[in-house]
Amino acid sequence: xxxxxxxxxxxxxxxxxxxxxxxxxxxxxxxxxxxxxxxxxxxxxxxxxxxxxxxxxxxxxxxxxxxxxxxxxxxxxxxxxxxxxxxxxxxxxxxxxxxxxxxxxxxxxxxxxxxxxxxxxxxxxxxxxxxxxxxxxxxxxxxxxxxxxxxxxxxxxxxxxxxxxxxxxxxxxxxxxxxxxxxxxxxxxxxxxxxxxxxxxxxxxxxxxxxxxxxxxxxxxxxxxxxxxxxxxxxxxxxxxxxxxxxxxxxxxxxxxxxxxxxxxxxxxxxxxxxxxxxxxxxxxxxxxxxxxxxxxxxxxxxxxxxxxxxxxxx
Amino acid sequence: xxxxxxxxxxxxxxxxxxxxxxxxxxxxxxxxxxxxxxxxxxxxxxxxxxxxxxxxxxxxxxxxxxxxxxxxxxxxxxxxxxxxxxxxxxxxxxxxxxxxxxxxxxxxxxxxxxxxxxxxxxxxxxxxxxxxxxxxxxxxxxxxxxxxxxxxxxxxxxxxxxxxxxxxxxxxxxxxxxxxxxxxxxxxxxxxxxxxxxxxxxxxxxxxxxxxxxxxxxxxxxxxxxxxxxxxxxxxxxxxxxxxxxxxxxxxxxxxxxxxxxxxxxxxxxxxxxxxxxxxxxxxxxxxxxxxxxxxxxxxxxxxxxxx
Numbered sequence: 001x002x003x004x005x006x007x008x009x010x011x012x013x014x015x016x017x018x019x020x021x022x023x024x025x026x027x028x029x030x031x032x033x034x035x036x037x038x039x040x041x042x043x044x045x046x047x048x049x050x051x052x053x054x055x056x057x058x059x060x061x062x063x064x065x066x067x068x069x070x071x072x073x074x075x076x077x078x079x080x081x082x083x084x085x086x087x088x089x090x091x092x093x094x095x096x097x098x099x100x101x102x103x104x105x106x107x108x109x110x111x112x113x114x115x116x117x118x119x120x121x122x123x124x125x126x127x128x129x130x131x132x133x134x135x136x137x138x139x140x141x142x143x144x145x146x147x148x149x150x151x152x153x154x155x156x157x158x159x160x161x162x163x164x165x166x167x168x169x170x171x172x173x174x175x176x177x178x179x180x181x182x183x184x185x186x187x188x189x190x191x192x193x194x195x196x197x198x199x200x201x202x203x204x205x206x207x208x209x210x211x212x213x214x215x216x217x218x219x220x221x222x223x224x225x226x227x228x229x230x231x232x233x234x235x236x237x238x239x240x241x242x243x244x245x246x247x248x249x250x251x252x253x254x255x256x257x258x259x260x261x262x263x264x265x266x267x268x269x270x271x272x273x274x275x276x277x278x279x280x281x282x283x284x285x286x287x288x289x290x291x292x293x294x295x296x297x298x299x300x301x302x303x304x305x306x307x308x309x310x311x312x313x314x315x
Numbered sequence: 316x317x318x319x320x321x322x323x324x325x326x327x328x329x330x331x332x333x334x335x336x337x338x339x340x341x342x343x344x345x346x347x348x349x350x351x352x353x354x355x356x357x358x359x360x361x362x363x364x365x366x367x368x369x370x371x372x373x374x375x376x377x378x379x380x381x382x383x384x385x386x387x388x389x390x391x392x393x394x395x396x397x398x399x400x401x402x403x404x405x406x407x408x409x410x411x412x413x414x415x416x417x418x419x420x421x422x423x424x425x426x427x428x429x430x431x432x433x434x435x436x437x438x439x440x441x442x443x444x445x446x447x448x449x450x451x452x453x454x455x456x457x458x459x460x461x462x463x464x465x466x467x468x469x470x471x472x473x474x475x476x477x478x479x480x481x482x483x484x485x486x487x488x489x490x491x492x493x494x495x496x497x498x499x500x501x502x503x504x505x506x507x508x509x510x511x512x513x514x515x516x517x518x519x520x521x522x523x524x525x526x527x528x529x530x531x532x533x534x535x536x537x538x539x540x541x542x543x544x545x546x547x548x549x550x551x552x553x554x555x556x557x558x559x560x561x562x563x564x565x566x567x568x569x570x571x572x573x574x575x576x577x578x579x580x581x582x583x584x585x586x587x588x589x590x591x592x593x594x595x596x597x598x599x600x601x602x603x604x605x606x607x608x609x610x611x612x613x614x615x616x617x618x619x620x621x622x623x
C-alpha cells in the first residue's frame with residue numbers, strides 16, 4: 001500500500017479507472033508507473049481542469065492557472081435533513097500547495113473539509129455535487145470510502161491519540177494492511193522524522209502516547225496520517241488546542257510538508273492562514289465567497305464581505 | 316441547610332449494609348452451625364438437617380457453574396447487540412433495539428421463570444438437549460444421560476439466566492462503547508480503517524474497562540438470581556451435577572426454595588441465613604471489582620478529554 005496507487009475502488013489493484021479518456025483528444029487515461037497522471041499523456045490537457053462544468057464557475061476557473069488540480073469540488077452542497085450546511089461550492093485545490101479555508105463560526109468550513117474525504121457521511125448528511133480526486137469522483141458508486149481516506153488523510157482539532165504506545169499510534173494504519181514488521185517500522189520512523197518528532201520520542205516509542213504533551217500528540221497524529229502515504233492532508237483547526245509555541249511548530253511543519261503533500265487547512269485564525277497558506281478560501285453562511293492567493297485575499301479582496309471579515313468588522 | 320443533611324444521607328447506604336449484615340449474623344447465631352458448613356458434603360438426611368448434612372461447596376459449584384456459563388453466552392450476545400446498535404444500525408433501528416432490550420430488563424424475573432418452565436423447558440427437553448448431545452457430546456458436561464426429573468436442570472437454568480442478564484450487560488456495554496470519544500473513532504476512520512477495524516482496534520480497547528464492568532455486573536446479577544433459577548433448575552438433587560443436563564441447585568435458589576421448610580426446622584433456617592451471608596459477601600466483592608473497572612474507565616475518558 002506504500003506504492004502510489006490512486007485507484008479508489010479496491011485495495012491492491014494497480015490499474016487506473018479504466019473508463020476514463022481525455023475529454024479533449026480521447027486518449028485513454030492510464031496510470032503511468034502506478035501514478036495517475038494529472039495531464040493527458042497525448043495532448044497535455046490538465047485532466048481535472050478540462051471538465052466542462054469547472055469552466056462555468058468563475059471561482060473554480062480562477063484557480064485553474066495555479067497548477068495541477070488534485071481535488072476538484074464542483075457544485076457541492078451538503079444537507080442535514082434538507083437544510084443546507086454548505087451550498088453550491090466550487091473549489092479546485094492545486095497540488096503541492098497549502099490551501100486555507102477561513103470564515104466565521106458555522107459558515108460550513110469544517111463541513112466542506114470533511115466532505116473532501118467522505119467524513120461527512122458519518123453524520124448521515126446528504127451530499128450533492130462532485131468531489132474529484134485526480135479526476136475520480138470520490139462519491140462514485142464504486143468508490144470505497146476507506147481508500148479515499150487513505151489518499152486524503154485528516155488531522156483533527158484536538159489530538160486524537162489512541163491509548164496505545166507512541167509507536168503503535170503511528171503504526172495504526174499500516175497494521176490494518178498486515179504489513180510486515182520491517183515495513184511498519186521503517187514507515188513509522190520515517191513519518192516520525194518527517195514530523196520532527198523523532199528526536200523527541202525515539203527513546204520513548206513504547207511509552208503510552210497519552211503521556212506526550214499536547215503539541216507532541218498533535219504532531220503524532222500528523223505522523224500517523226502520513227504513515228499511510230496520503231497525497232492530501234486535511235487539517236481541521238489543528239492548532240486550536242495548542243499553546244503558541246506548539247502552534248508555531250505545527251505551522252512550521254505544515255510549511256515543510258508542502259513539498260510532498262497537498263494541505264488543506266481550516267482555521268478560525270486569520271493570521272494563521274496568512275502565515276501558512278498559499279491560497280485562501282473565504283466562506284460565509286455555507287457559500288464560498290472568494291478563493292484566491294492568500295496575498296490577494298488579504299490585501300485586495302474582490303468581495304466586500306471578504307473585506308469586512310478580514311478587517312474584523314464581523315466574525 | 317444541605318450541609319448538615321449531607322453526611323447522614325451519605326452514610327445511609329453504609330448503615331443499611333451494616334444493618335443487613337448485623338441482623339443476619341444475629342439471626343444465624345454463628346455458634347449453631349459454626350463454620351462447619353464449609354465443605355462439599357451433601358448427605359441427605361430426612362427431617363431436620365444438622366451441621367454435617369450439607370456443605371455450601373455443592374451450592375457454590377452450582378452457583379458459579381450456572382452464572383459463568385450464562386455469562387459466557389450473554390457476553391458474546393450482548394457484545395454483538397451493543398456493537399450493532401452503536402456502530403452499524405442507522406439511528407432509528409439502533410434506538411429501537413436499545414428500547415426493546417431495556418424493556419426486557421424491566422420484566423420481573425418470575426415471568427422469565429414461568430416462561431422457562433412452560434415454554435423453554437419442553438422445547439429444551441425434546442429438541443435442544445438431544446441435538447446438543449449429538450453435536451457437543453464429546454465435550455465434558457455435554458455427554459451423558461438426561462436427568463431423571465425431566466428437562467429441568469443446569470443447562471436450562473443457564474439459558475434462562477442468559478436471557479435475563481442480556482438486557483443488563485447489553486445496556487452497560489452500549490454505554491461503554493458509546494462513551495468512546497467520537498474524535499478517536501473518526502481518527503481511526505480517517506487513516507483508512509473500516510468500521511469493523513475501528514471497532515476492533517479503537518472502540519473495544521478504549522472501552523475495555525467499561526466492558527469488563529458490564530461483564531462483572533452481569534455476573535453479580537446471575538449469581539444472585541433466585542426465583543427464576545429455582546423454577547427451572549430442578550433443585551431436587553443436592554449433589555455435584557454429573558453433566559449439564561443434570562439437576563443441581565444454586566445458593567440463591569436454594570435459599571428461596573427451602574424457606575418454607577426452614578420455618579419448621581431451626582437448623583435449616585440458620586443454614587439459609589449463613590448461606591445468604593456468603594452470597595452477600597460474594598456479591599459485594601463482585602460489585603466492588605466492577606466499580607473499580609468503572610472508575611478506571613472514567614479516568615481514561617478524562618485524560619482523553621472525551622466530549623466538550
